[in-house]
Amino acid sequence: AWFQAPSLRRVFSVLNAEGGEARIVGGAVRDALIGRPVADIDLATTLTPDEVIARADAAGIKSVPTGLAHGTVTLVIDGKPFEVTTLRRDVTTDGRHAEVAFTTDWEEDARRRDLTINALYADAEGRIYDHVGGLPDIESRTIRFIGVAAERVAEDYLRVLRFFRFFAWYGSGRPDAEGLKACARARDHLASLSAERVWSETKKLLTAPDPGRALLWMRTSGVLTAILPESEKWGIDAIPGLVSAEDAFGWTPDPLLRLVAMLPPDAERIAALCQRLRLSKSEAARLTRWAACLPIPEKTAEAALDRRLYRDGTDGALMRLKLDLALAHSKRETEPEALQRIAALQRLLARTERFEKPRFPLTGADVLAAGVPAGPAVGDILSMLEEQWVAENFAADRKSLLTRLATAVADAKPSN
Ligand code: ATP
Numbered sequence: 498a499w500f501q502a503p504s505l506r507r508v509f510s511v512l513n514a515e516g517g518e519a520r521i522v523g524g525a526v527r528d529a530l531i532g533r534p535v536a537d538i539d540l541a542t543t544l545t546p547d548e549v550i551a552r553a554d555a556a557g558i559k560s561v562p563t564g565l566a567h568g569t570v571t572l573v574i575d576g577k578p579f580e581v582t583t584l585r586r587d588v589t590t591d592g593r594h595a596e597v598a599f600t601t602d603w604e605e606d607a608r609r610r611d612l613t614i615n616a617l618y619a620d621a622e623g624r625i626y627d628h629v630g631g632l633p634d635i636e637s638r639t640i641r642f643i644g645v646a647a648e649r650v651a652e653d654y655l656r657v658l659r660f661f662r663f664f665a666w667y668g669s670g671r672p673d674a675e676g677l678k679a680c681a682r683a684r685d686h687l688a689s690l691s692a693e694r695v696w697s698e699t700k701k702l703l704t705a706p707d708p709g710r711a712l713l714w715m716r717t718s719g720v721l722t723a724i725l726p727e728s729e730k731w732g733i734d735a736i737p738g739l740v741s742a743e744d745a746f747g748w749t750p751d752p753l754l755r756l757v758a759m760l761p762p763d764a765e766r767i768a769a770l771c772q773r774l775r776l777s778k779s780e781a782a783r784l785t786r787w788a789a790c791l792p793i794p795e796k797t798a799e800a801a802l803d804r805r806l807y808r809d810g811t812d813g814a815l816m817r818l819k820l821d822l823a824l825a826h827s828k829r830e831t832e833p834e835a836l837q838r839i840a841a842l843q844r845l846l847a848r849t850e851r852f853e854k855p856r857f858p859l860t861g862a863d864v865l866a867a868g869v870p871a872g873p874a875v876g877d878i879l880s881m882l883e884e885q886w887v888a889e890n891f892a893a894d895r896k897s898l899l900t901r902l903a904t905a906v907a908d909a910k911p912s913n
């Protein structure tokens with residue numbers, strides 16, 4: 498159905514007219530052949546970027562020069578983006594950026610791609626073009642570099658992480674031996690990659706349905722330690738249990754949770770990791786809150802949990818509880834004690850997921866209105882009342898808090 502989408506037909510009709518030619522390439526072809534949902538559609542074309550833009554203009558299609566330097570124009574049809582890239586061949590490379598030149602030769606374009614499964618093309622009629630043996634590799638779920646693995650890796654060391662990422666998503670059995678060896682030998686070069694590229698690939702790897710096997714091979718080849726020296730020696734042992742718990746409890750796979758499962762809860766090292774890999778602010782905040790979150794005993798009463806969540810937020814607690822649950826689950830104990838522990842943790846988790854931070858009913862304006870002069874005392878009184886209110890499980894309403902406020906103000910006044 499995705500192949501017949503009117504927006505895609507439109508792209509083809511514009512680019513395929515008058516001697517031009519376009520084919521779908523990369524992830525979309527791969528995923529369609531494997532039977533996974535197709536996300537973005539990238540196209541390769543014999544037309545130059547200028548020609549693509551001119552044709553889009555003439556057809557009234559919006560075009561955005563998203564990567565002119567490497568030949569990419571994004572066409573937007575019905576709000577859907579299509580990345581259209583002119584066929585290229587590599588000219589030079591320094592292991593971090595490749596310099597490319599345009600070409601009209603499909604095979605040259607295929608040869609500069611990383612993996613055989615990523616170098617398949619499909620034309621407007623759905624015919625598949627395979628210049629590098631990608632089809633049999635898709636069939637056998639083999640992740641293989643195009644050409645000599647060691648050379649391809651040396652052209653762009655990010656391909657090491659892509660090798661494991663695609664192995665995590667699509668690979669079966671053992672990784673291709675030549676590729677694995679090339680990746681292992683390149684591990685000391687990974688430090689030269691930009692942090693953003695490394696983190697983006699790592700996150701995609703950690704989002705795979707089951708990244709456990711790939712992580713194991715990354716560990717044995719020394720690649721995991723090269724990009725994540727914080728990961729504990731046996732950290733990846735927690736991954737299969739977590740994946741199984743996600744399945745059993747219906748959790749959406751969460752790359753950050755999978756990451757922390759491999760890390761020691763050491764705030765300083767976590768902070769260093771977030772900086773080194775340039776995690777986004779919100780990602781870093783989640784990891785930091787997790788590292789700061791003390792264990793939540795399974796016997797915690799609901800009211801005590803609520804107070805804790807009010808003070809510390811839910812982020813860290815959610816991750817803690819899920820990891821504890823995954824651990825309990827992975828022991829596969831059937832003893833009543835273990836089952837009780839799982840049930841208790843599930844209860845705490847459900848409550849944490851439902852928790853909505855209650856709003857403290859008073860503000861600074863109320864304190865001022867009660868006659869406290871502007872200054873630090875306003876905040877002090879407010880925090881004192883708020884802390885009482887939390888300690889009493891948020892029971893007091895605005896009216897009774899105002900009465901308390903009045904009393905506190907009267908008590909604080911020197912009585913003469
Ligand atoms: P997805 O978008 O689902 O992650 P994808 O295959 O589309 O997977 P992208 O990173 O979007 O991956 O890249 C698009 C295509 O560009 C790839 O399929 C591959 O052919 C080529 N490619 C991407 N990165 C590299 C690289 N570092 N070296 C060589 N070719 C690459």
Ligand code: MG
Nearest residue numbers: 523524537539
């Ligand atoms: Mg893509």
